[in-house]
Amino acid sequence: MAEKYGFRKAITALIDKDTETIITGTENGLSENGLFTIDASTSKGVISGAITGLAPTQTKVYGSDAVVDIIAQGTGAVSLTLAANDIPMNILGKLSGMDYDTTTGAYKLGKDSKPPFSVIDLVSTDGDKHPIHFALYKGKFGPEEVSLNTNQDQVNRATDSVTFSAVNRNSDGFVYAMYVEDETHKEADILKDIFKGYTPAPASAPASK
Structure with missing residues (x-):
């Protein structure tokens, strides 16, 4: 696997459970x-993204007093733990299936709450400064766990952490x-493969002189 430097951003979208196209x-x-x-512009930046469970059970x-084969196919239980500084509450609410109460402004979870399917793409950079995309094509976000601590000599700041x-x-x-972006494989084409139904924004026309 290519070298990875930093964590630029994460891109996500809700998808239709049957057609798997973005909503x-x-x-x-x-x-x-x-x-x-x-x-950084929408959520004060991503902090970390850890994808686990890619390896299947082996x-x-x-036979004949020795190991003669290893059976392994597919993947394990694939999941992502994503941390960011300040994901907007309306985005977290939609991703985790929380109900928004327009009267009180509350985001609520209950017996009928059901998270939608979504897709997510994590973007880092390789040693040649090419963006690398790590995509999970389909899954569900769980609601964020809440852990609060009192301020002491320093402000105790809680960030966002969600599981996919x-x-x-x-x-x-x-x-x-x-995916690795390069001269042949452009970002728009990669996003179209990850996010079914995605249409890139048209290029801006050059300003007239």
Whole structure:
């Protein structure tokens, strides 16, 4: 695997559970084009992203007093723990399936709360300064755990930490992929592969002289 330097951003979107295409529009989706970028401008920056469970369970096969084979297929229980400084509450609420009460302004969880399916892309950089994308194609975010501590000599600051449980995408059976941007593989094409139904914004026309 390529060297990884830092953690630039995370990009996420809600998806339809059947078609697996992104949900657009601010009413039902996360933005007009469906994508929400968690970075310094929207969330005071990402902190860490840890993807685990990619390796499948391996079963040794014995014969003639020795190990003669190892059975391993697919992946394990793939999940992501994502930490950021300040993800907007309306985004966290939609990702985790919380109900928004317009009267009180509260985000609520209860017996009927059900998180939607979503997709997420983590972006780092390799040793040649090419962006690297680590995508989980389909899964669900759990609600954020809450842990508060009193201020003492210094302000005690709590950041956001959420867990994403991934499943295989119905359309092709894949759960995870890694992409490297370069001269041939552009960001827009990578995002179109990760986020089914994504349409890049048209390039701005050059200003007239």
